[in-house]
Amino acid sequence: MSNPYIPKLAKIIKIVEESRDVKTFRLKFMSKSDMESFSFKPGQFVVISVFGIGEAPFAVSSSPLVREYFEVSVRAVGNVTRALHRLSEGSIVGVRGPLGKGYPLNELRGKNIVFIAGGTGLFGISALLWYIYENRKQFSNVMLFYGARTPKDFMRKYDLDAWKERIDVYLTVDRADETWKGHVGLVTSFLDEIPLPREDVAFIACGPPLMLKATYNKLRSLGYSPSQIYVSLERQMKCGIGKCGRCMLSNGKFVCKDGPIFRCDQLPERDIE
């Protein structure tokens, strides 16, 4: 029987500084066969171990079509994330996963897709954005609304530039600086200003709890139904496999095992945060 608690070893082969407190780690499994067998669906996550400190879950933020390595992007906010930030290229970490269900690609194909991301929430959808970028014909109109605190806080800028070729990207900041010529204001207020698809649309939201709730309420007030809105939830996790109980929602579903992506008609409204 395979043991779901035993991580596989991976080496950090590249570190990119996204902002003052966010880094992207490019990882490659130490064993060739581990790397070859690692394939994930957009929206799935991995649990990273810093041995001696602990484990934490992260969305895989690189393209699912890249098979030579994968990336997780990490804001230094807790014990494990701070420890990760202290590591350097060549350091070894443990990896469990991919875990979770990921985005229901079959439900999304053929639809208009509207992404709404706040801050580091981009990491939860970047794999799907890459999937859509590579399979653009399978989807109708695709828009990305992305809000950050300041122009310096946009994540994966190198990806944003690529996506712009095939996806309509709308950026906004809470606070502009002298370089910023674009939109200023919350990402939700942006939704009033740009015409959104009315039919056959799926909204995909990922971001901090308040932004997620505000986005949901905004879309509801614009007349969209909960079944058209997908959210990615962040909860405390220890096992990632539906045993430790920490990520359980108020309908008994596990964020780790039944999510972390949920369609809002399958979720009590109080859990959308």
Add this chain to the structure above:
Amino acid sequence: MKYKIVAPIQQGNQVVFTFAETPRKITFDYIRAVNSPKHFLLPNRDIILKWKFQNNTIALEQPKIEEKYAFIGLHPCDANAIAVLDKVMLEEPIDPYYHARRRNSLIIVVDCIESDDYCFCESVNARTPWEGVYDLWLVPLSEGYAITYGSDEGIKIIKQLGLSETTPPKIRRGINKRRMPSIDLKAFEKLYDHVVWSRLSDDCLLCGSCMAACPTCTCFDVVDEVNLDLSEGKRVRIWDSCIFRVFTMVAGGRVVRREPVDRFKHRYYHKFLYFKERYGIYGCTGCGRCVSSCPRHIDPINVITEVMKNV
């Protein structure tokens, strides 16, 4: 390998499941042991991973489980509690540590003779041991015991001891002194935001005793522990409770179930609604330990009664 016998043993004024060195110490005349089979099958501070830093890499080691337990004298509620643990721990992906101990276990149920004020097994369909839970099921008669097997291992023991199997006698209902109202799941679900929960949760000290005593609570924390020179370490899972504030705290300090009432009712909704919906049985077998261990004697019968009054 030989079984280690785990049995109810009188220690001072309480009965404890512990290793029986001699059969003379075992008692079947008890209502409720302080601890439960969970203490052996899903022990607190279970090591789930070991590692060692060596030659610029890390050697990982999977702890081996070799325990082989024979539980003798479990009451039906505690045997059924193992079936509840099975639902969570043996659901894919299977928990290998629980699975190893569980697979090696022998379970001999001895029926109870009486209930006290805290027992409510009859209200949660746990008065008799469920099929597949036990190897042997003994029911005390006026003279001797009726004995029924539930597994091949059980048959082997009956044969080896030269006993003959009897069909289990009809278990008389009404052993419990109190009953919980039946729970209409849809109605129960709708009461999630009802104010009655605030009043009920005001009594709770948020101490977590109920979790430690509960034979079906499975939630845990995971902690890394290292030796002094940091060259090696182990990953340990530690019992945890959804009643604690930090249980749902994410990095950055956000707490999902912020208020005591959010956490208090979560435990009830998990055991009496979510578990039933997901697995078809309640996540509670009515053993009454949560009441006996609670400093305020908060009683699920009272809680569910008070809540269901508002339907």
